[in-house]
Structures are given as structure tokens and as C-alpha cells.
Amino acid sequence: MxxxxxxxxxxxxxxxxxxxxTILTAAKTVGINIPTLCYLEGLTPYGGCRLCLVxxxxxxxxxxxxxxxxxxxxxxxxxxxxxHEYRKMVLQTLLAERTHICSVCIANDHCELQTQTxxxxxxxxxxxxxxxxxEIDSTHDFLVIDRNRCILCTRCVRACDExxxxxxxxxxxxxxxxxxxxxxxxLWSKACSCTSCRKCAKVCPVGAIYVEGENIEYTxxxxxxxxxxxxxxxxx
Amino acid sequence: MGGYSALVRALSDxxxxxxxxxxxxxxxxxxxxxxxxxxxxxxxVARANNTPKYIVANLDEGDPGVYANRSLAxxxxxxxxxxxxxxxxxxxxxxxxxxxRKEYPLAIQTLQKAIAQAKxxxxxxxxxxxxxxxxxxxLRFGAGAFVAGEETAILSSIEGRRAMPxxxxxxxxxxxxxxxxxxxQNVETLANIPLIIQNSAVWFAKIGTPKCTxxxxxxxxxKVKNPGLIEIPMGITLREIVFDIGGxxxxxxxxxAALIGGPSGGCLxxxxxxxxxxxxxxxxxxxxxxxxxxxxxxxDSCMVDTARYFTEFCVDESCGRCTPCRAGLPxxxxxxxxxxxxxxxxxxxxxxxxxxxxxxxxxxxxxxQTAPNPILxxxxxxxxxxxHHIKNKKCKxxxxxxxxxxxxxx
Numbered sequence: 001m002x003x004x005x006x007x008x009x010x011x012x013x014x015x016x017x018x019x020x021x022t023i024l025t026a027a028k029t030v031g032i033n034i035p036t037l038c039y040l041e042g043l044t045p046y047g048g049c050r051l052c053l054v055x056x057x058x059x060x061x062x063x064x065x066x067x068x069x070x071x072x073x074x075x076x077x078x079x080x081x082x083x084h085e086y087r088k089m090v091l092q093t094l095l096a097e098r099t100h101i102c103s104v105c106i107a108n109d110h111c112e113l114q115t116q117t118x119x120x121x122x123x124x125x126x127x128x129x130x131x132x133x134x135e136i137d138s139t140h141d142f143l144v145i146d147r148n149r150c151i152l153c154t155r156c157v158r159a160c161d162e163x164x165x166x167x168x169x170x171x172x173x174x175x176x177x178x179x180x181x182x183x184x185x186x187l188w189s190k191a192c193s194c195t196s197c198r199k200c201a202k203v204c205p206v207g208a209i210y211v212e213g214e215n216i217e218y219t220x221x222x223x224x225x226x227x228x229x230x231x232x233x234x235x236x
Numbered sequence: 237m238g239g240y241s242a243l244v245r246a247l248s249d250x251x252x253x254x255x256x257x258x259x260x261x262x263x264x265x266x267x268x269x270x271x272x273x274x275x276x277x278x279x280x281v282a283r284a285n286n287t288p289k290y291i292v293a294n295l296d297e298g299d300p301g302v303y304a305n306r307s308l309a310x311x312x313x314x315x316x317x318x319x320x321x322x323x324x325x326x327x328x329x330x331x332x333x334x335x336x337r338k339e340y341p342l343a344i345q346t347l348q349k350a351i352a353q354a355k356x357x358x359x360x361x362x363x364x365x366x367x368x369x370x371x372x373x374x375l376r377f378g379a380g381a382f383v384a385g386e387e388t389a390i391l392s393s394i395e396g397r398r399a400m401p402x403x404x405x406x407x408x409x410x411x412x413x414x415x416x417x418x419x420x421q422n423v424e425t426l427a428n429i430p431l432i433i434q435n436s437a438v439w440f441a442k443i444g445t446p447k448c449t450x451x452x453x454x455x456x457x458x459k460v461k462n463p464g465l466i467e468i469p470m471g472i473t474l475r476e477i478v479f480d481i482g483g484x485x486x487x488x489x490x491x492x493a494a495l496i497g498g499p500s501g502g503c504l505x506x507x508x509x510x511x512x513x514x515x516x517x518x519x520x521x522x523x524x525x526x527x528x529x530x531x532x533x534x535x536d537s538c539m540v541d542t543a544r545y546f547t548e549f550c551v552d553e554s555c556g557r558c559t560p561c562r563a564g565l566p567x568x569x570x571x572x573x574x575x576x577x578x579x580x581x582x583x584x585x586x587x588x589x590x591x592x593x594x595x596x597x598x599x600x601x602x603x604x605q606t607a608p609n610p611i612l613x614x615x616x617x618x619x620x621x622x623x624h625h626i627k628n629k630k631c632k633x634x635x636x637x638x639x640x641x642x643x644x645x646x
Contacts, residue, residue, distance in 0.1 A: 045403070046557075047402070047403035047557075047558070047600060048557045048558050048559065048600070049558070049559050050558055050559050050560055050598045050599075050600070051559075053598055062597055062598060063403075064403050064600075067403040068403065068405060069405060069406065082597075085594075086594055086597065086598050089560075089564070089590075089591070089594040089598070090559050090560070090598070093559055093560065093563040093564045093567060094559055094563055096563070096567060097562075097563040097566075126587055127567040127570065127571075127587070128567075128570055130566075151559075152556060152562065171398065171556065173556070174381065174383070174553075174554060174555050174556045175551060175552060175553065175554035175555065175556050175562060175565075175566075176551065176554070176556070176562060176563070176565075176566045177556075178555075178556030178562065
């Protein structure tokens, strides 16, 4: 439906894409992968994790590839020593923020934070690590939330609001005290708007929301969102 | 004096394009802190294809100790409304909001009264001054978050959501309130508009410097003899503000530094007192114009503690959206706790500086991008004080190493 193809350069490669696409999707069409955490195909971009920052020629500013629309003539750099350094810092600050111990985490080996950390060779954190001790909410019949592992990517919040349409999940407080809550900060069992659809557990990139007693490999299915969005388009 | 005569002139004698050109040639820059050319912003919104268009006046002044916008709203609310009307006419908006913090009850009252008066005089509503120009104005209240003064956070708040900034682009000029073109302007900028229309752009451009025209309001506080609100022409030096207007530091003490730009401004030492107050100069030395707060510090203040204090403020006021600001700033505070409790190591300063650059470059909005300013400037101009804290475990001003702060590590 878009009539104006946009021409830009990503890492020196000529890319042609439709108006309104983002740098991230444009890069994907030519096989350039930009690391992401909070981005999930099918959900509104959040631009929060800052892992997908890229350089755009003509300005000193860095732009999140997931949320930045392409413009004609844009020249994008997705890999540079500075970006590499900053991506490592993003991962380090995330690891230092709350309790992230892979060996005792249910999502071990199926965790996007762990994957990125390995990929960027973050083998130590040069800050003092914090050990948050929020209580785990396992009052729901089968869904569990462990906020100590949450990286506040809000994938679950957006999936609950935009795809399931119930908006059970949201954020409370701000800054370092931000947390994901159910309804008016109730226990999950008391959150009567929850439809128990499990989408939050499917999209969680870490081990913060999971299904009790279920193999995490089976639970995790972030692509389901893009699938649903695509199917709904067919219905129209 | 001459209330709304600029509006009469704008509506009867000028075209919207003419007004934008006049504002452009006046060189007026946004008084909210970033200093974007106002005329340029108006042109962008006027050219946007989508309708309806909105206009938002930013009166969410969150910086501690800064009351410039509040006194403007309390003393001269009609200047803001007139500026809004002219801006709305120029960009083609029919609906406007004044976003004001709930903590300003008197300012809210005065504005409500002024809006009622303007409505009674047919200066608001339909067919304003018997032209075909319609404009409606509403107040919207902030709940006290510092970050809600960020332009995209205001939009989220007015839409009824969490006041969290959004990534830009898309810019509000194309996709603001409810994805419609929106002009967001600080109230101080708007109050300048009637003056420019009435007295011409040439008159306005004569005040200040060629690149920074007009005047700017500052809240001068801290260790000066005459603290208070001041309005100065752009380009006068910091020394003139602190010593001529402020009367200097009270007897017996010496000037040490001036913090310009609120909690995310920069600490400037004595050797920089001669710099002119100007957006570009301030950015060059690591400070910002910000909302116009100047805090003067004397030798009783410890620069390490000052940087710690303002970092703590930004940690508390972060919205929690992006990683560098939410997860990065508290790490800086932890390093400060170490240094001010005698546990600092020289390596800490390297980590501190590295993290500051990261937070400055990688954060989503202005809060995170400017939050490291107090640290970077104190590291730049007062590094010896940091070293003294780390090596000798002593604080020259006798501030650190004793007061337990609320976030003290256990």
C-alpha cells in the first residue's frame, strides 16, 4: 500500500524498503542482525532496553533501531567500537540491577539476556551487584512471576494490552522501583481481569514469568505474537 | 499594558506564514532548556499534513528551587494565553492545553480565572474577535513527576497514560498528542510572543547576543546575598549575575562554584565566571540552560557531595523506561556512597566517567542524557577533590564521611 520506496544504506549495504518501516526491519531484509531485548515483532516498539542503538550519519545521537522510522538517504552504522561498548554496558547494568543467577534460573539456556551476554562476552560486571529480594507471586493457578529476574522490557505488559486486550499487567512506581503489577497491584490470583492466556509467559525474554511445572522450552514462544497479528490481518 | 493588542494585530494584519517568519527572524529560542529555534518548530508543525493540530504549553516546572514559570503564571497569565493564541493561529491549531503541576495551586487558580476572563471577552472559543479563528484552551494537571516536564512525557500524561517519554523520531511536530501534529512550548517562550508581534522582531533581536536573542528568567539561589528571581538579557556573564545582581557570596566565605541548569546542570568553577549566558557556551562547558536555575555554592560545599546529591535526585526521578537511566544511574550513586564513606578507590573514577558517557549517550530522553552533567563537570573542574576523598579519606568542606544518607549501603 505504500507507494514510496525508501532508499538507505545500512553498514554500507543499499537497502530499499517501504515508508514507515523501522531501521531494524529494514536491516533484517538484507540479513543484518541488530541485537534486541525489549523489541518483539507484533508489539508496539518500546525503545527501552537500548541494546539496538545504532549510529546515523550526520548526528552524534544514537537511535534505537526498533523504534526509529527509516528516512531516504539515511546512512546507518550498526557495528562500531562505541556501540559494542555501550551494548556491553547495557547488559552489565541489567545484570547488576536485580538478581540474575543463571545456574538457579528456570530460564537457564532459554534466556535472551543470557544469550546476548554470551554473545557480547560480558564475563564480569564492574559494578557492585544488587540482590533484590521481592517476593515471588505464585498465587495464580499456574502462572508465576519472579520480579527479581525482571528486566522491565514490558513485553508482557504490551502483549497483555495490545494482543490479549485485557491490560491486566502494567507498571507501578518509577525509576529503580518500577515493577510489573497485576490490576491494582493485587496478587495474581486476585487479579480478576487476567484471562490466564499465558502470553506474558510466552514472551518473557528472561525467567521472570513462567508456567509452574512446565518445561520452559515449551512455554517460551515469543513468535506467537507476530503469528497472531498476521492471522488477524487475514481476518480483515 | 496593551493586553491582547498583539493578538488583534496578528489576527487582523498578519498571515500565519507572516507570523512564523517574524518569530523566525526574531531568533527566539525555546526557553524550556534545549534552545530549539521557536520559529523553526512552528514551521514544522504548520507544514505537517495531518489534522487536527494541537498546542501544549509546558508549565511543569520540576527543578527544585526554580519558580520562574510559576511566578509568570501567577503574575501575568494573560501573556501566556495571548502567546498560545498567536501560536495556535500561526500553526493552525484549534485546541490547546496548559500542562501545569498540581503543586502550583495559586498559579492554577490565576490561570483558571484568566481563561474565564478571556472566554467572556470572546478571546477564547469560536470566532475569536469576529474572525473565523476558533481556539479552545484547557488545563491539564501533572502529578508531580520531574520527568513529566519532558515534552513527549507531557503528551503521554495528557493522553491519560504514565508520564513516560517516547523515542523520537517520530517528533511531536508530526506525531504528538493522539498521533497528531503538536506544538509543545514552554510558557516563558509563549510569553515572549506577544512582545515580538507588538514591537517587531528587529526590536527583540537587539536584546541579547546575535545567536541568543531576548531575555531569560533565572532563579538565583544558594549562597548569595540577594537570592530571587531575575530576568537578564542573554549574553551577560555569570560573574555579573552572581556578583552584581546577586551581591556576591555573604561575608567570610568564598565563591566556589555555580550550578546552572537545575539538577542536571553543570557545576562551573570560578575560572568560568566570565562565560556569557548563552545556550551554546553553556553546552560547551558542560552545563545546560535548563529551566533556569542557578545555585551558588561557597567553600562550605563539597563538590563530591553536590554531585552525589543531584545524582540521587535523578535516580529518584527516573521514569524507569530505559536501561541506562533506570539501571545505570543507581550504580553511579553506589559509587558515590563508596567514595563519601571512605571506601573509594582510584579505579572508581574511571568507572564513574565511563558510565557517565554511557548514560549521556544511550538514554532515551533528556533526563538521562543530562543527568551525568553534575558528575562530569565536577570531575572536569574539581578532580582534586575527588582524589582527596579517595586518597586521604578527607573532605575539605567537612561534609562527607559523617552524614548517613538514606541509601547507605549496609
